Amino acid sequence: MNDRRAVSGPEDEQEVDLASAWKRIEQRWWLPVAGLVVGAVIGLALAVSGGSVWRAETIVYLGQPFAPLGGGQIQSLATNPRTVGEVVRSEAALKAVSNKTGIPVSKLRSSISTKELTATGPARGGIIPLIEIAVKGDAEPRKIEDAADALAARVVERVSVFVAQKIELLEAQVAVAESQLQAIEDRIEAAQQQQTELLADESIPLEQRLLVNLNLNSTITTADARRAALQGSLVEANQLLNLATSVESSRVVEPAAAVKTTARSSRTSLLVGALLGLLVGVVAALVAEPFLARRRRDATPS
Secondary structure (H helix, E strand, O other), X not given: OHHHHHOOOHHHHHHHHHHHHHHHHHHOOHHHHHXXXXXXXXXXXXXXXXXXXXXXXXXXXXXXXXXXXXXXXXXXXXXOOOHHHHHHOOHHHHHHHHHHHOOOHHHHHHHEEEEEEOOOOOOOOOOOOEEXXXXXXXXXXXXXXXXXXXXXXXXHHHHOHHHHHHHHHHHHHHHHHHHHHHHHHHHHHHHHHHHHHHHHOOOOOHHHHHHHHHHHHHHHHHHHHHHHHHHHHHHHHHHHHHHHHHHHOOEEEXXXXXXXXXXXXXXXXXXHHHHHHHHHHHHHHHHHHHHHHHHHHHHOOO
């Protein structure tokens, strides 16, 4: 027994200290609870008393770019989750927005926030979330809105280079197909008109009319086959163009609208205050017993 006590090491003493500390906290559990409540109240009060500012947020859809001809999704700036944060906080963006709105760069730098708006539940690979870009400040509400809209427009411009060029090429393809289709329609209409006039003109010998009519039928048949092919190509090009403009292309879903809010985040202030209060309560519970014991020893007459 004595040997076992003699060989007890620092690990045993640490376990005893931890058990003693936990026992002190259990005995005075109300101190951490009171600290938690008081800290949360103080944090919330500080957030409310910090004054109000304007906050404007805009929602941006980054788009889902696909490979040419409607292939699988490709990696681009729109698929990088850090793109928006890096763009809106870049020095060039801050200076551009400052020149447009008159808000100092130093204030803009600390008032911009971004957040991914993801759906609840299991995340699905390849889905690009909506992005919220918010600006908070004490400037005029219109300036705050302009700053948020300018940042959103800059993000859309930066991430839409590939899709914008793709849309231009598809629009050109559609325009060429429509032009060719109209030319073929005119050719068919002219051939059919010639057939009608030929059949009505009895001054032309029958054999010659039959020969010319055969050539016109061949022209109409060839043009009709070409028209069918162009119509199929036009439908496919329009489908790809619709996919590029409605799905692949990034855009601003909702413009900014300024609303009044507290200068400090109420939720953050409440959580920080509650955490600090809890820590103070735990410390108070740990030191209460040694402090009271010392007071009792001092009060006991020798």
